[in-house]
Amino acid sequence: MNDFEAIYARHSVRSYKPDAIEADKVLQLREKIDELNAAGNLHLQFIEDAGRTYSRLMNRVAGLGSAPSVIACVGKDAEDLDQRVGYYGEQLVLFAQKLGLNTCWTGTFSKGNTDADVKEGERLVICIAIGYGQDQGRVRKSKSYEDVAKVDAAVGEAPEWFKKGVEMALLAPTAINQQKFVIRLGADESVELVDKGGIFSKVDLGIVKCHFEIGAGREVTKS
Numbered sequence: 001m002n003d004f005e006a007i008y009a010r011h012s013v014r015s016y017k018p019d020a021i022e023a024d025k026v027l028q029l030r031e032k033i034d035e036l037n038a039a040g041n042l043h044l045q046f047i048e049d050a051g052r053t054y055s056r057l058m059n060r061v062a063g064l065g066s067a068p069s070v071i072a073c074v075g076k077d078a079e080d081l082d083q084r085v086g087y088y089g090e091q092l093v094l095f096a097q098k099l100g101l102n103t104c105w106t107g108t109f110s111k112g113n114t115d116a117d118v119k120e121g122e123r124l125v126i127c128i129a130i131g132y133g134q135d136q137g138r139v140r141k142s143k144s145y146e147d148v149a150k151v152d153a154a155v156g157e158a159p160e161w162f163k164k165g166v167e168m169a170l171l172a173p174t175a176i177n178q179q180k181f182v183i184r185l186g187a188d189e190s191v192e193l194v195d196k197g198g199i200f201s202k203v204d205l206g207i208v209k210c211h212f213e214i215g216a217g218r219e220v221t222k223s
């Protein structure tokens with residue numbers, strides 16, 4: 001499975017089988033986490049036993065209490081921490097998808113109930129539920145290309161790479177499926193991601209950036 005296939009296959013999954021993730025896959029996840037932590041200056045952690053991370057009533061009702069494991073997204077507090085968590089965390093989500101696992105980003109986890117190692121000066125931003133889903137989730141509603149893409153008038157018809165980037169960005173998970181972002185293409189081929197606000201919108205922007213870059217095959221200029 002390549003990145004494109006993983007993006008199409010990924011949907012948020014909130015009900016999990018009780019099966020634990022096999023040791024060889026845990027090892028691969030931990031190796032990938034080490035790589036992403038080094039690249040993003042983060043302290044992402046795989047927590048094998050999700051324990052009471054999803055003990056809140058709303059999470060239990062949603063089914064998240066069944067998640068066997070969790071990824072705690074921790075990093076040294078900084079202005080861009082949320083966006084980096086989104087950007088590198090989503091790379092991990094897509095890696096997990098390729099391993100046959102399912103995930104769900106979760107802002108509603110119980111902070112006090114995770115076994116995350118949060119050192120002084122660090123912040124636990126969000127958690128990602130991970131395990132084998134009861135199903136693969138489902139396709140959800142999405143904004144359209146016209147809703148989120150803004151192309152400089154001097155460009156005329158947007159190039160294929162930009163369109164593919166936007167297509168992948170529209171498949172990115174966002175909190176409450178808000179998709180509150182705009183992707184601007186400048187006359188000089190620059191790409192700017194604009195955050196239109198909302199809950200966890202900075203994490204969303206990092207996730208969207210990850211998807212856009214996979215689709216476009218080039219980096220976002222400004223976010």
Ligand SMILES: Cc1cc2nc3c(=O)[nH]c(=O)nc-3n(C[C@H](O)[C@H](O)[C@H](O)COP(=O)(O)O)c2cc1C
Pocket residue numbers: 010011012013014062104105106107108109126137138140171172173174175176177200203204207
């Ligand atoms: C930053 C962020 C926070 C989220 N928090 C929750 C959450 O607390 N509970 C939940 O059930 N889903 C949560 N989600 C999952 C979104 O509801 C889901 O990504 C969105 O509805 C789009 O669906 P999809 O992921 O299947 O494409 C979150 C997603 C993101 C990106």
